[in-house]
Amino acid sequence: MSNTDLYIEALIFSSEQSLRVEEIAYCLQAALEQDISIEQINKSIDSIKEKYQDENLAIELIKVNNGYQFLTKKNFHQVISLLQSQRSKKKLSQAALETLAVIAYRQPTTKTDIEQIRGVNCDYSIQKLLEKELIAIVGKSEAVGKPILYGTSSLFMDYFGINSMKDLPHIKELITDESSIGEATE
Structure with a gap:
C-alpha cells in the first residue's frame, strides 16, 4: 500500500x-x-x-x-443490530434523567406534578421514557380531569441495577456541602 x-x-x-x-x-x-x-x-x-x-x-x-x-x-x-438496540435503550438525555428521577421519588405522579418540579414541559421526556419502558402508566388520579399517573417499571430497576425502590439513594445522601447554596445556619 x-x-x-x-x-x-x-x-x-x-x-x-x-x-x-x-x-x-x-x-x-x-x-x-x-x-x-x-x-x-x-x-x-x-x-x-x-x-x-x-x-x-x-x-x-x-x-x-x-x-x-x-x-x-x-x-x-445481526450482532451489530443487537448492540445498537441495546445502546438506544440505554441513552437518556439530561431532561429524561431529571424526569425519571422525579417519577422515581414521587411515584405515582402526574405529568403536571413533574412539570411543576422541573419548571418545563415534560411531554417529550415522558414519551421517550415510555418508549424505553423505564416508566409505565400505573393508573389515573382522582384529581380534576383524572390525569394519568406514572411510575417506574421493572426495567427501570434492571437499568439502574437496584432490587427495590428502597435501594434508591435517599435525598439526604445526595446533598453535599458542595451542592448547597449559601451558608448553613443553625
Whole structure:
C-alpha cells in the first residue's frame, strides 16, 4: 500500500458519511500540497477494497450514495443490530434523567406534578421514557380531569441495577456541602 492509499483509508474511516472521490481529492491536495488525479484515487480505492476482502476482517469498503464508506460485513449485521438496540435503550438525555428521577421519588405522579418540579414541559421526556419502558402508566388520579399517573417499571430497576425502590439513594445522601447554596445556619 502506498502513502496515498493510507491517507485515503484514514479519510474514509474517519468520515461519518460516505466520502466522494472529489472530496478525497480536495482533502489530499490541501493536506499534501500536490495534485492527485481522480484516476489515482480510484486505483487506491480499488487497492483498499481488495485489502478488506479478507475473510478475517469484519469490515469492508462499500460504494454508497456516490461515495465510499467502511461498513461491517453482512454476516455481522445481526450482532451489530443487537448492540445498537441495546445502546438506544440505554441513552437518556439530561431532561429524561431529571424526569425519571422525579417519577422515581414521587411515584405515582402526574405529568403536571413533574412539570411543576422541573419548571418545563415534560411531554417529550415522558414519551421517550415510555418508549424505553423505564416508566409505565400505573393508573389515573382522582384529581380534576383524572390525569394519568406514572411510575417506574421493572426495567427501570434492571437499568439502574437496584432490587427495590428502597435501594434508591435517599435525598439526604445526595446533598453535599458542595451542592448547597449559601451558608448553613443553625
